[in-house]
Amino acid sequence: MADTAILRTRSLLQEAHCQTCSLSSLCLPLSLELKDMDQFDAIIRRRTPMKKGETLFRQGAPFTSVYAVRSGSLKQASTEGSGDDQLTNFYLPSELVGLDGIDEKHYAGTVIALETTTVCEIPFDRLDALSEELPELRAQLYRSMSKEMRDDRRMMRLLSRKTADQRLATFFTSLSDRFRRRGYSPYSFRLSMSRADIGNYLGLAVETVSRILGRFQSQGLVAVSGREVHILDLASLALVADEDGCR
Amino acid sequence: MFAQAIPSDCAETSRLIRELISQRGYDICRPHYLTYPEPRAFSDTFTAEDFQAALVRGNSAGQPLSLHVQVPFCRTPDSARQAPVVDTPMLEAYVSRLDREMVLTSRLLDHHQGIHRLHWVGAGATSFSLDQMSDLIDRLDARFGLVESRQRDYAIEVNPRESNVLTLRHLQALGFNRLILDVQDLDPAVQHTINRIQPRAKVESLVDEAHRLNLDALTMDLRIGLPSQTPDSVDRTLEQMIAMAPARVRVIPPPSRPRFALKTLRHRRQSPGTSDNVQTLMITSLERLVKAGYVYIGQGHFARPKDSLTLAQDQGRLAIDLQGYAIVGSGIQLGLGVAAISRVDDVYARNALSLGGYERALDAGRLATACGLELGGDECLRRDAIERLVCDMALDPRRLGDAFGVDGDACLAVLERDGLVARQGQGLVVTPAGRMLLGDIIQAFNDSG
Numbered sequence: 086m087a088d089t090a091i092l093r094t095r096s097l098l099q100e101a102h103c104q105t106c107s108l109s110s111l112c113l114p115l116s117l118e119l120k121d122m123d124q125f126d127a128i129i130r131r132r133t134p135m136k137k138g139e140t141l142f143r144q145g146a147p148f149t150s151v152y153a154v155r156s157g158s159l160k161q162a163s164t165e166g167s168g169d170d171q172l173t174n175f176y177l178p179s180e181l182v183g184l185d186g187i188d189e190k191h192y193a194g195t196v197i198a199l200e201t202t203t204v205c206e207i208p209f210d211r212l213d214a215l216s217e218e219l220p221e222l223r224a225q226l227y228r229s230m231s232k233e234m235r236d237d238r239r240m241m242r243l244l245s246r247k248t249a250d251q252r253l254a255t256f257f258t259s260l261s262d263r264f265r266r267r268g269y270s271p272y273s274f275r276l277s278m279s280r281a282d283i284g285n286y287l288g289l290a291v292e293t294v295s296r297i298l299g300r301f302q303s304q305g306l307v308a309v310s311g312r313e314v315h316i317l318d319l320a321s322l323a324l325v326a327d328e329d330g331c332r
Numbered sequence: 333m334f335a336q337a338i339p340s341d342c343a344e345t346s347r348l349i350r351e352l353i354s355q356r357g358y359d360i361c362r363p364h365y366l367t368y369p370e371p372r373a374f375s376d377t378f379t380a381e382d383f384q385a386a387l388v389r390g391n392s393a394g395q396p397l398s399l400h401v402q403v404p405f406c407r408t409p410d411s412a413r414q415a416p417v418v419d420t421p422m423l424e425a426y427v428s429r430l431d432r433e434m435v436l437t438s439r440l441l442d443h444h445q446g447i448h449r450l451h452w453v454g455a456g457a458t459s460f461s462l463d464q465m466s467d468l469i470d471r472l473d474a475r476f477g478l479v480e481s482r483q484r485d486y487a488i489e490v491n492p493r494e495s496n497v498l499t500l501r502h503l504q505a506l507g508f509n510r511l512i513l514d515v516q517d518l519d520p521a522v523q524h525t526i527n528r529i530q531p532r533a534k535v536e537s538l539v540d541e542a543h544r545l546n547l548d549a550l551t552m553d554l555r556i557g558l559p560s561q562t563p564d565s566v567d568r569t570l571e572q573m574i575a576m577a578p579a580r581v582r583v584i585p586p587p588s589r590p591r592f593a594l595k596t597l598r599h600r601r602q603s604p605g606t607s608d609n610v611q612t613l614m615i616t617s618l619e620r621l622v623k624a625g626y627v628y629i630g631q632g633h634f635a636r637p638k639d640s641l642t643l644a645q646d647q648g649r650l651a652i653d654l655q656g657y658a659i660v661g662s663g664i665q666l667g668l669g670v671a672a673i674s675r676v677d678d679v680y681a682r683n684a685l686s687l688g689g690y691e692r693a694l695d696a697g698r699l700a701t702a703c704g705l706e707l708g709g710d711e712c713l714r715r716d717a718i719e720r721l722v723c724d725m726a727l728d729p730r731r732l733g734d735a736f737g738v739d740g741d742a743c744l745a746v747l748e749r750d751g752l753v754a755r756q757g758q759g760l761v762v763t764p765a766g767r768m769l770l771g772d773i774i775q776a777f778n779d780s781g
Contacts, residue, residue: 246544248546249501249505250505288501289502290462290501292461293462293502296502296506
């Protein structure tokens with residue numbers, strides 16, 4: 086009992102450094118040499134874990150840092166003139182939060198933890214300075230931004246053309262892919278977001294999300310219990326996601 | 333046929349129609365053909381048992397099934413439709429009555445291959461909550477079976493004021509593949525008068541979403557005869573509608589009874605007044621749509637030249653049913669809900685016209701049939717002749733003779749003199765002017781029948 090507690094503490098401490106973090110191969114320090122990683126690690130501010138529902142930063146607040154998700158997940162909501170919140174992103178471990186604030190010097194959306202979540206804060210001015218010295222770091226930063234732009238474009242395509250079935254199928258296949266790339270099971274994962282969040286993100290009424298989830302279950306594509314999702318037929322789900330629109 | 337000839341003759345046709353209306357008493361605002369004879373001729377001695385017997389006979393012939401659900405209510409008061417206002421619990425009760433009606437009818441119908449044509453119509457078709465819509469679709473599927481074929485025609489009348497893009501995405505997910513947008517009018521003053529504020533931007537967002545969802549055969553309804561409508565306002569509305577490029581447009585004439593008779597003084601004062609104005613509004617809207625490149629199918633229906641309706645009419649295979657023109661025959665037409673009409677072979681049946689009457693019958697475990705009719709052989713011939721005329725804008729003279737005998741010839745002579753029909757070889761064709769005054773042609777045959 087005492088041993089496990091010590092082990093856990095030790096592991097947390099180790100996790101708290103890039104050199105030992107299991108996500109380092111997916112995160113910013115991905116291509117850094119060990120000595121460079123020390124330099125990078127030195128600029129990172131560790132934060133205490135966030136509770137579910139806790140806000141990381143608010144839309145419009147001055148942009149100071151980007152954040153790497155170490156565990157848990159977050160959602161980003163943006164409010165336009167109309168006053169309705171639109172969910173614009175979900176963030177999973179190793180993904181970078183806040184990159185969209187660099188340009189306008191304030192955060193583009195409010196980011197809220199969906200569950201107990203730990204993030205590493207990376208002050209942007211120091212990241213910027215360090216990336217001058219470490220070309221690999223700069224390259225990785227560019228890659229992250231490029232990936233974010235690509236994801237945004239994919240999301241735009243999804244929101245502008247697709248049917249509700251395609252939207253939800255795409256949502257599941259892309260989540261599955263994100264989990265797979267992070268070394269988790271692509272077939273079984275836990276949804277930290279509510280159905281209302283999913284609906285808001287995909288531009289669907291929550292009733293529509295529930296209906297299509299029901300349909301996917303009866304078609305044997307997925308099994309959902311509570312927030313546990315089991316993808317039973319990823320190939321067919323990918324087919325639904327790519328259908329040409331009319332059923 | 334004549335479809336392609338209309339644009340060049342448009343001004344001439346309009347002139348002729350104006351003349352016929354002012355000098356010969358023709359009326360461009362006649363209600364569109366629905367049944368032969370008209371529903372008001374249905375007999376109240378026709379009972380639910382008669383209707384059930386007709387369903388059993390129709391079932392044994394193994395015909396396809398068309399089904400429509402009437403929802404003659406609104407969530408928000410709407411003086412143009414004059415539908416009773418209901419809330420979610422009342423609609424919940426209505427869904428369970430509809431389900432009872434489905435149970436009573438579906439057990440007599442087991443030879444069809446599922447619903448191949450489905451329509452949710454009436455002012456309140458989109459008044460249901462999204463969950464109620466899902467529920468109703470599931471019940472229809474459980475009782476009759478829905479089909480996934482691309483040939484299916486699943487249409488719903490959408491009230492733009494009560495709908496948004498999320499509604500349309502939900503409808504698409506339920507399997508609907510055609511929308512009828514009940515736009516009515518886009519002029520702010522007219523919308524204000526009928527208590528139906530639906531800005532153009534809102535309608536446009538629905539049209540855009542329909543295209544994105546591949547619900548391309550979009551129909552837009554324009555209502556003529558609304559209070560405050562002027563030739564200018566109708567022109568502006570049409571200009572905006574045409575800019576949104578719907579595949580089909582329906583111009584709906586005012587109801588034959590004055591709809592605003594019991595409304596406030598404001599309505600009466602602002603009503604278009606003389607029916608001359610309404611006739612003019614009808615003519616100018618028809619003219620405007622034809623000039624914009626729409627083909628006039630008939631009965632207020634317009635479609636683009638490559639639309640399936642236009643092609644079906646050109647090829648002489650257009651059909652007409654209780655929901656208007658169709659590209660395939662409808663087989664058994666079952667109407668569910670208050671005042672819904674059903675048609676099974678030579679039998680028409682209509683449900684109780686009041687919600688109370690409809691509920692009482694179903695709560696007692698009976699069908700809500702209030703009136704109906706079984707056509708005799710002669711009447712069937714006449715109906716079939718009229719329906720061919722309405723669809724083809726042409727008629728085989730033998731068919732005409734069989735159906736209407738010598739009276740038909742007399743009637744024809746008058747219509748021919750007035751330029752509504754013309755002889756072409758052995759056949760009889762409806763002229764462009766006749767197409768616009770189709771209601772009068774049908775009326776003439778009705779009277780001689």
